[in-house]
Amino acid sequence: MIGTLLSLAAALLLATVPSSAATVDLGASVQLTGKDANTGRYYGDAYQLTIDKINAAGGVKVGKDKQKLTLKMLDNQSDVNLSVRQYVQLVTQDKVNFLLGPFSSNFALADSAISEKYSIPMIQGGGASDQIFSRGYKYIFGTLPAATEYFSSTVDLMTKLNPPPKNVALIFADDAFDVSVADGTRALLNKASMKIVVDQRYSDKASDFNSILSLIKSQPVDAILVAGHETEILNFIRQAKTLNVSPKFYSFTVGVPTADFRNALGGDADYAYGMTSWLPSPTFKDEYFGNAEQFANEYKKRFGYDPDYHAASAAADVEAFVKAIEAAGTLDPAKVRDAIAKLDFDSLYGRIKFNAAGQISLPQTVVQVQKGKLVAVYGPKGMMEKPLYPMPAWGQR
Amino acid sequence: MQLLWQIIVNGVLLGGLYALMALGLVLVWGVLNIVNLSHGALIMLGAYAGYYLFTGAGIDPFAALPLSMLMLFILGYGIQRGILNLVIRGPMFNTLLITFGLEVVITYLAQVIFSADFRTVNPPYAGANFELLGATVPLVRMLAFILAIGLTLVLWLFLEHTRIGRGIRATAQNLVAARLHGVNPRRVYALTFGIGSALAGAAGTLYGVVSQINPYIGGALTAKSFAIAIIGGLDNSLNVVVGGLFLGIVEALTALYIGPTYTDVVSFGILVLVLIVRPTGLLGRTA
Numbered sequence: 001m002i003g004t005l006l007s008l009a010a011a012l013l014l015a016t017v018p019s020s021a022a023t024v025d026l027g028a029s030v031q032l033t034g035k036d037a038n039t040g041r042y043y044g045d046a047y048q049l050t051i052d053k054i055n056a057a058g059g060v061k062v063g064k065d066k067q068k069l070t071l072k073m074l075d076n077q078s079d080v081n082l083s084v085r086q087y088v089q090l091v092t093q094d095k096v097n098f099l100l101g102p103f104s105s106n107f108a109l110a111d112s113a114i115s116e117k118y119s120i121p122m123i124q125g126g127g128a129s130d131q132i133f134s135r136g137y138k139y140i141f142g143t144l145p146a147a148t149e150y151f152s153s154t155v156d157l158m159t160k161l162n163p164p165p166k167n168v169a170l171i172f173a174d175d176a177f178d179v180s181v182a183d184g185t186r187a188l189l190n191k192a193s194m195k196i197v198v199d200q201r202y203s204d205k206a207s208d209f210n211s212i213l214s215l216i217k218s219q220p221v222d223a224i225l226v227a228g229h230e231t232e233i234l235n236f237i238r239q240a241k242t243l244n245v246s247p248k249f250y251s252f253t254v255g256v257p258t259a260d261f262r263n264a265l266g267g268d269a270d271y272a273y274g275m276t277s278w279l280p281s282p283t284f285k286d287e288y289f290g291n292a293e294q295f296a297n298e299y300k301k302r303f304g305y306d307p308d309y310h311a312a313s314a315a316a317d318v319e320a321f322v323k324a325i326e327a328a329g330t331l332d333p334a335k336v337r338d339a340i341a342k343l344d345f346d347s348l349y350g351r352i353k354f355n356a357a358g359q360i361s362l363p364q365t366v367v368q369v370q371k372g373k374l375v376a377v378y379g380p381k382g383m384m385e386k387p388l389y390p391m392p393a394w395g396q397r
Numbered sequence: 398m399q400l401l402w403q404i405i406v407n408g409v410l411l412g413g414l415y416a417l418m419a420l421g422l423v424l425v426w427g428v429l430n431i432v433n434l435s436h437g438a439l440i441m442l443g444a445y446a447g448y449y450l451f452t453g454a455g456i457d458p459f460a461a462l463p464l465s466m467l468m469l470f471i472l473g474y475g476i477q478r479g480i481l482n483l484v485i486r487g488p489m490f491n492t493l494l495i496t497f498g499l500e501v502v503i504t505y506l507a508q509v510i511f512s513a514d515f516r517t518v519n520p521p522y523a524g525a526n527f528e529l530l531g532a533t534v535p536l537v538r539m540l541a542f543i544l545a546i547g548l549t550l551v552l553w554l555f556l557e558h559t560r561i562g563r564g565i566r567a568t569a570q571n572l573v574a575a576r577l578h579g580v581n582p583r584r585v586y587a588l589t590f591g592i593g594s595a596l597a598g599a600a601g602t603l604y605g606v607v608s609q610i611n612p613y614i615g616g617a618l619t620a621k622s623f624a625i626a627i628i629g630g631l632d633n634s635l636n637v638v639v640g641g642l643f644l645g646i647v648e649a650l651t652a653l654y655i656g657p658t659y660t661d662v663v664s665f666g667i668l669v670l671v672l673i674v675r676p677t678g679l680l681g682r683t684a
Binding site for chain 1: 505535608650
């Protein structure tokens with residue numbers, strides 16, 4: 001009996017004495033395996049790289065002393081239910097201080113309920129659907145531009161083309177993010193007085209687009225806008241070629257900026273438009289990496305592949321926590337939450353400043369694959385490079 | 398009208414590939430009474446075999462077909478001899494669990510070995526097409542369709558008219574009687590699973606030419622093959638063609654007239670209907 005009490009007391013004592021090396025623990029559940037692993041890896045790798053970089057510079061200043069960051073990362077196997085359980089585990093068992101997000105809107109939508117329930121701030125760079133930020137949650141912050149605005153710069157560019165496309169086909173997957181994109185894009189197209197002649201929603205497991213493509217071919221479509229996932233977009237383009245569907249212009253929410261996309265399609269990737277909220281340009285200054293270009297170089301050197309905006313967004317999430325903790329001077333979740341809401345700093349990803357709903361506003365740059373190279377054609381300041389327009393028919397390339 | 402014709406052509410071509418995907422599953426199910434949940438993973442391996450033979454060795458995917466079939470045959474034969482034969486007398490639930498486990502293992506090994514990068518098999522003629530009575534016919538899909546039908550016919554002839562084929566059917570019908578006539582069930586089982594895997598390999602290699610490949614395509618392909626097997630019925634390999642074409646056309650029409658988001662709802666809805674109304678399949682013999 002006495003022995004038990006003694007050991008209990010010892011355990012309590014150990015628990016209350018602050019360990020000599022206090023750390024700031026960040027928790028994340030990421031798609032390291034499973035169907036989203038291809039994009040999930042950007043988050044896992046960028047979190048680790050940024051945390052190591054900040055630790056190498058001494059760590060994060062909490063009040064008077066500097067503490068190191070640690071990362072507790074779990075693999076959710078691309079299963080949204082598992083990711084919810086893992087975030088509960090991170091908060092209740094691992095007792096991490098703050099949460100970093102998973103990839104994709106469906107995940108962020110579900111996981112943000114955990115950060116809200118336990119009042120632990122989550123900064124995530126993987127979910128852009130407006131649904132995540134329209135529920136009045138206080139503890140979720142996002143560093144991707146709003147889904148409804150994804151095609152905004154693209155539609156701007158379309159109005160400046162000669163001749164501007166008139167009839168548009170809007171094709172989108174039926175998940176949270178892509179439905180938001182479609183809702184926003186409809187409004188943008190109406191404002192630009194373009195006509196939506198095909199408006200089709202497909203199952204996000206689809207691999208066959210022959211029916212949609214045949215429908216598009218039967219209509220006078222000038223431009224196709226697709227909101228979907230990279231696998232579907234690869235199939236869409238390949239099948240468009242086999243059915244000879246050649247609009248003057250087509251653009252895709254994801255895929256186009258990645259090297260993987262151009263490798264998989266080869267020459268067929270040419271003329272495809274896409275968008276990115278980030279380019280590895282030296283103009284984006286960063287306290288820890290120097291600038292975005294240096295970040296990209298370090299990333300490539302360590303992981304063997306190029307980062308894209310997912311990775312930059314993830315890196316910015318870690319930096320946002322560091323800035324907020326330093327501003328708050330404490331690890332108290334509620335105080336850090338308020339500090340995050342007030343953040344305004346320049347990072348390798350761009351300017352980080354959250355609106356009242358917790359989302360940042362970043363202009364998308366329109367990119368196009370031209371002769372196998374990714375070219376930024378249209379940005380917030382207007383035309384950057386000449387877009388190749390109209391797209392030649394498949395037979396005349 | 399023009400559009401409807403195009404959609405039907407699309408559906409038929411898709412159905413041919415579907416049929417080939419389901420063929421191996423049906424064969425294994427019919428003979429071994431194993432619903433092979435790793436079937437889609439084997440198709441995925443076939444797709445990677447085609448990809449590496451094309452990008453690594455420069456072998457045209459259609460010429461690579463016999464090679465990838467041989468590789469998958471050896472793998473399938475080994476899986477049956479080394480793993481499945483141990484539980485084949487057990488309840489069906491055990492074999493389901495084992496093949497499910499195999500699916501998980503194969504998929505995760507594939508991610509480790511091949512990475513999660515998306516791949517495509519892109520020979521110069523991959524985008525070629527021709528006109529048929531006003532409809533655009535993708536060349537590769539047409540070739541895949543012809544091969545799918547051809548392989549189904551070859552399998553049917555093999556099962557009907559060769560000694561080994563008759564042995565396979567005999568084992569499926571009456572194990573004891575087959576044994577009495579000198580059939581070695583272990584060998585027949587391994588052979589059948591090997592052939593089923595080889596057919597998955599062929600389907601995968603063709604799938605890689607029309608679609609993108611990643612380690613996770615298997616699950617959806619197993620589900621699709623399963624639906625086709627149920628719709629067509631298990632007792633004759635030719636039924637698979639009907640099941641495949643039926644599903645291909647229904648999906649294409651659904652995508653056009655109801656909406657692409659509902660193709661899975663409709664195809665699995667039909668699966669449920671068939672199970673209720675005609676449990677032996679559209680063409681299966683009624684018990």
